[in-house]
Amino acid sequence: xxxxxxxxxxxxxxxMSLWVGGSLVGIAISAAILxxxxxxxxxxxxxxxxxAEIPPGWEYPFGTDAQGRDIYSRIVYGARISxxxxxxxxxxxxxxxxxxxxxxxxxGGWWDDLVSGLTNLMLAIPSLVFALAIMAILGPGLVxxxxxxxxxxxxxxxxxxxxxxxxxxxQGYIQxxxxxxYGDLRIMFTQVLPNILGPLIVIATLGMGGAILAEAAxxxxxxxIRPPFPSWGSMLSEARDQITTAPWxxxxxxxxxxxxxxxxNLLGDxxxxxxxxxSTTRRT
Amino acid sequence: MNTPLLKVDNLRIALAxxxxxxxxxxxxxxxxxxxxxxxxxxxxxCGKSITALAVMGLLRRPLSLGGGRIVLDGQExxxxxxxxxxRLRGKRIAMIFQEPMTALNPLSPVGKQIAEMxxxxxxxxxxxxxxxxEEALRQVRVPSPERRIRDYPHQLSGGMxxxxxxxxxxxxxxxxxxxxxxxxxxxxxxxxxxxDLMAELCAAKGTAVLMISHxxxxxxxxxxxxxxxxxxxxxxxxxxxxxxxxxxxxxxxGLIDSLPRLGERARRGRQRLTEIxxxxxxxxxxxxxxxxxxxxxxxxxxxxxSAPDITALPAxxxxxxxxxx
Amino acid sequence: MAESLLTLDDLAVHFMVxxxxxGGVKTLKAVDGVxxxxxxxxxxxxxxxxxCGKSTLALAIMGLLLPTRGLIHVDSQQISGSTPPDRMAMARTVQMVFQDxxxxxxxxxxVRRTLADPLRLHGVxxxxxxxxxxxxxxxxxxxxxxxxxxxxxxFSGGQRQRIGIARALILKPKLVICDEPVSALDVSIRAQxxxxxxxxxxEMGLAYIMISHxxxxxxxxxxxxxxxxxxxxxxQGGWxxxxxxxxxxxxxALIAAIPDPFHRAxxxxxxTKAKGxxxxxxxxxxxxxxxxxxxxxxxxxVADAPFLGTVxxxxxxxxxxxxxxx
Numbered sequence: 035x036x037x038x039x040x041x042x043x044x045x046x047x048x049x050m051s052l053w054v055g056g057s058l059v060g061i062a063i064s065a066a067i068l069x070x071x072x073x074x075x076x077x078x079x080x081x082x083x084x085x086a087e088i089p090p091g092w093e094y095p096f097g098t099d100a101q102g103r104d105i106y107s108r109i110v111y112g113a114r115i116s117x118x119x120x121x122x123x124x125x126x127x128x129x130x131x132x133x134x135x136x137x138x139x140x141x142g143g144w145w146d147d148l149v150s151g152l153t154n155l156m157l158a159i160p161s162l163v164f165a166l167a168i169m170a171i172l173g174p175g176l177v178x179x180x181x182x183x184x185x186x187x188x189x190x191x192x193x194x195x196x197x198x199x200x201x202x203x204x205q206g207y208i209q210x211x212x213x214x215x216y217g218d219l220r221i222m223f224t225q226v227l228p229n230i231l232g233p234l235i236v237i238a239t240l241g242m243g244g245a246i247l248a249e250a251a252x253x254x255x256x257x258x259i260r261p262p263f264p265s266w267g268s269m270l271s272e273a274r275d276q277i278t279t280a281p282w283x284x285x286x287x288x289x290x291x292x293x294x295x296x297x298x299n300l301l302g303d304x305x306x307x308x309x310x311x312x313s314t315t316r317r318t
Numbered sequence: 319m320n321t322p323l324l325k326v327d328n329l330r331i332a333l334a335x336x337x338x339x340x341x342x343x344x345x346x347x348x349x350x351x352x353x354x355x356x357x358x359x360x361x362x363x364c365g366k367s368i369t370a371l372a373v374m375g376l377l378r379r380p381l382s383l384g385g386g387r388i389v390l391d392g393q394e395x396x397x398x399x400x401x402x403x404x405r406l407r408g409k410r411i412a413m414i415f416q417e418p419m420t421a422l423n424p425l426s427p428v429g430k431q432i433a434e435m436x437x438x439x440x441x442x443x444x445x446x447x448x449x450x451x452e453e454a455l456r457q458v459r460v461p462s463p464e465r466r467i468r469d470y471p472h473q474l475s476g477g478m479x480x481x482x483x484x485x486x487x488x489x490x491x492x493x494x495x496x497x498x499x500x501x502x503x504x505x506x507x508x509x510x511x512x513x514d515l516m517a518e519l520c521a522a523k524g525t526a527v528l529m530i531s532h533x534x535x536x537x538x539x540x541x542x543x544x545x546x547x548x549x550x551x552x553x554x555x556x557x558x559x560x561x562x563x564x565x566x567x568x569x570x571x572g573l574i575d576s577l578p579r580l581g582e583r584a585r586r587g588r589q590r591l592t593e594i595x596x597x598x599x600x601x602x603x604x605x606x607x608x609x610x611x612x613x614x615x616x617x618x619x620x621x622x623x624s625a626p627d628i629t630a631l632p633a634x635x636x637x638x639x640x641x642x643x
Numbered sequence: 644m645a646e647s648l649l650t651l652d653d654l655a656v657h658f659m660v661x662x663x664x665x666g667g668v669k670t671l672k673a674v675d676g677v678x679x680x681x682x683x684x685x686x687x688x689x690x691x692x693x694x695c696g697k698s699t700l701a702l703a704i705m706g707l708l709l710p711t712r713g714l715i716h717v718d719s720q721q722i723s724g725s726t727p728p729d730r731m732a733m734a735r736t737v738q739m740v741f742q743d744x745x746x747x748x749x750x751x752x753x754v755r756r757t758l759a760d761p762l763r764l765h766g767v768x769x770x771x772x773x774x775x776x777x778x779x780x781x782x783x784x785x786x787x788x789x790x791x792x793x794x795x796x797x798f799s800g801g802q803r804q805r806i807g808i809a810r811a812l813i814l815k816p817k818l819v820i821c822d823e824p825v826s827a828l829d830v831s832i833r834a835q836x837x838x839x840x841x842x843x844x845x846e847m848g849l850a851y852i853m854i855s856h857x858x859x860x861x862x863x864x865x866x867x868x869x870x871x872x873x874x875x876x877x878x879q880g881g882w883x884x885x886x887x888x889x890x891x892x893x894x895x896a897l898i899a900a901i902p903d904p905f906h907r908a909x910x911x912x913x914x915t916k917a918k919g920x921x922x923x924x925x926x927x928x929x930x931x932x933x934x935x936x937x938x939x940x941x942x943x944x945v946a947d948a949p950f951l952g953t954v955x956x957x958x959x960x961x962x963x964x965x966x967x968x969x
Binding site: 210224 | 765814
């Protein structure tokens with residue numbers, strides 16, 4: 035009886051930000067998947083100095099770069115790298131953060147003190163600086179980029195997970211599970227985790243935007259993706275010198291980053307409204 | 319008693335849903351005489367608490383006053399402007415809540431919170447107000463009030479906090495005290511003390527009480543008259559003794575029968591408790607006709623099709639049932 | 644029937660609270676020297692107000708808190724401060740019904756999963772058997788088969804409490820601790836749940852520990868009653884002795900505090916009522932813990948703690964004046 039009233043409100047609440055964010059992210063993901071079919075030229079091999087720095091037009095919708103490569107095709111292929119860096123590094127961060135937060139919150143004691151201390155330490159160091167240090171050790175490249183970003187921003191999901199566990203721990207159904215003989219790990223993964231997933235998904239989505247920006251920043255500094263392979267950040271980096279003479283070189287990758295990160299943030303906001311535990315578990 | 323202190327007439331409270339407006343409370347009418355204690359009893363969601371909020375002028379969205387009149391001492395207050403209601407609250411009508419911790423300011427000593435009432439409503443200066451606050455604490459039998467006056471709410475026990483709430487509520491000698499489940503959060507022995515204290519102080523000061531509770535026994539002990547609410551309507555109203563002796567609505571009857579009563583087992587042996595079948599309906603799904611009909615043991619066709627009118631009972635009582643009289 | 648299912652022998656559970664820096668460490672004696680017995684198939688009513696230690700006692704009996712002192716025998720298991728129980732075996736012996744039917748069910752689990760998971764955990768692997776036992780238990784607590792795939796938020800408070808009871812009984816325990824099982828429910832629903840609990844007790848031969856502050860409920864369901872105050876049992880005996888002939892002033896105060904609309908005059912005898920408030924268990928009064936509130940207080944009550952002495956067959960009271968209280 036209460037469901038009939040809840041559903042329309044959900045749709046309104048998630049609303050615009052969910053749809054707009056979802057569409058923007060959807061476009062970026064489809065571009066990445068469909069790259070071989072929707073790209074006009076090969077993003078790396080089709081260099082032709084005769085076509086260098088042609089402004090946007092009918093033949094090259096986003097123009098060409100100094101080596102005469104089609105910017106549009108490079109952005110479409112670049113989505114593959116930027117998005118996979120964002121997604122893979124966020125999965126790493128979530129796995130680390132949730133595992134640490136869940137166990138710290140549930141067990142408490144010295145383990146909790148240790149994890150909390152580590153989290154505070156991570157929060158005190160800007161994650162980009164930390165990632166820079168890791169990159170400096172591992173050297174540039176896609177793999178080290180993913181490792182650097184995947185190890186440096188788990189503190190947010192860890193904090194959220196820990197706080198949620200602390201508030202859930204005293205709930206009757208957690209107690210009931212202990213009385214029924216469930217082991218600690220079983221309780222954490224079957225009783226606690228499903229009930230705190232909402233905020234964690236939101237944090238992961240927002241973090242993905244952050245990771246894409248960080249990839250852009252590191253690539254811009256020359257530490258990320260090595261040329262000639264395209265990522266949105268490395269394209270910006272290469273376009274640095276021609277920003278006044280050929281602005282389209284930096285505008286289009288910039289817009290790609292802008293809209294994807296905007297989309298992820300809107301999506302995160304929209305998800306937060308839907309997954310808000312109050313809207314699904316509250317009594318009415 | 320010819321002009322009642324509070325007269326609630328045909329009160330309707332609207333609950334705004336998604337494009338639909340529900341009547342959370344309707345056709346609620348009652349009168350409270352000067353110095354009289356009146357009880358409003360019902361289960362969660364029956365509309366008793368929002369009726370109290372309506373009297374206080376504290377309805378907030380999605381709730382709003384849908385119709386009817388609230389008359390305090392001959393003056394209609396249902397449409398009074400916010401500033402006017404603020405002046406009335408505290409001075410003429412006061413309220414105490416179920417959980418005193420949430421109603422007290424955690425950052426302010428309790429003495430100051432009582433004194434504030436004198437400063438705000440009577441223009442007293444702080445020094446006098448603090449002296450009177452100490453006296454007020456003594457009246458609600460807080461031990462060593464000269465020390466307690468400087469305590470913060472978290473330093474007091476639940477019972478002590480509720481005493482402070484009563485002191486604040488009665489500070490300016492209001493005509494009406496609205497008490498919404500004032501002892502539900504307290505232990506039984508403390509509850510008994512708080513009820514005695516309220517009854518005694520209100521009798522001494524001539525303050526009328528509108529007592530809201532789910533506990534029929536508790537209300538009947540303190541109040542002269544009792545109204546029973548079910549699903550947004552008053553189904554029965556009688557003098558407290560009469561409601562136990564001759565309950566006239568099947569719901570009231572069911573409530574009285576369904577609770578194990580102390581001493582009953584010794585007198586009659588363990589009997590199976592009489593159940594009221596079914597569940598309390600939600601506001602969005604009130605049944606048509608008499609709202610108790612799906613759960614009523616005496617239901618007939620007329621109960622499903624039309625809402626019963628009021629039938630008068632002796633001594634100003636009333637019942638809303640097709641099968642009475 | 645006379646076999647003992649649970650015995651507590653001088654059970655104490657103490658906590659250290661506070662820190663060494665701010666104000667020093669204090670000992671909170673939540674449960675302090677409780678000796679009790681519950682026989683198979685018997686219902687023990689446990690009465691007391693907030694802070695009396697009844698929740699701590701319940702956790703200790705289920706093996707979730709280890710005793711500081713004393714012994715717990717449950718069925719064939721023995722728990723002491725140094726021997727924690729086998730949690731799986733405990734789960735099949737002692738279960739619990741919770742007060743709040745909203746917080747005590749996992750919002751993301753269907754009724755079927757809530758009932759089937761514990762069975763599988765305890766080695767019932769045959770699908771048909773799991774399904775049969777789930778359906779059987781649902782029928783026992785008055786839920787319909789089509790309820791199996793619904794989530795908790797689709798149920799009313801009373802139905803949720805039925806699910807909670809089904810979960811407590813699915814492993815066929817011998818002892819069920821009911822922690823205020825009806826006080827969070829609507830008044831008109833309570834009778835349904837009390838009747839159900841009594842029916843299940845007879846049907847499945849269960850023993851109950853019924854924790855409640857509602858003396859009407861306790862009198863209705865209990866065979867024997869124990870009254871707790873600040874970590875100690877102050878009186879215990881058969882239900883009839885406790886309610887008809889209470890020998891501890893605190894028990895009398897509890898009974899006097901219940902508004903009895905049928906006998907209004909009798910309820911207001913001031914001298915049986917307790918004064919003031921429950922002291923903190925961190926800093927209990929010396930001697931008899933109840934002495935500051937007691938209408939019969941004398942010097943001896945401050946000097947010495949009374950022991951639980953016999954006042955009748957199976958009826959014990961911890962009061963210096965146990966023979967004069969009446």
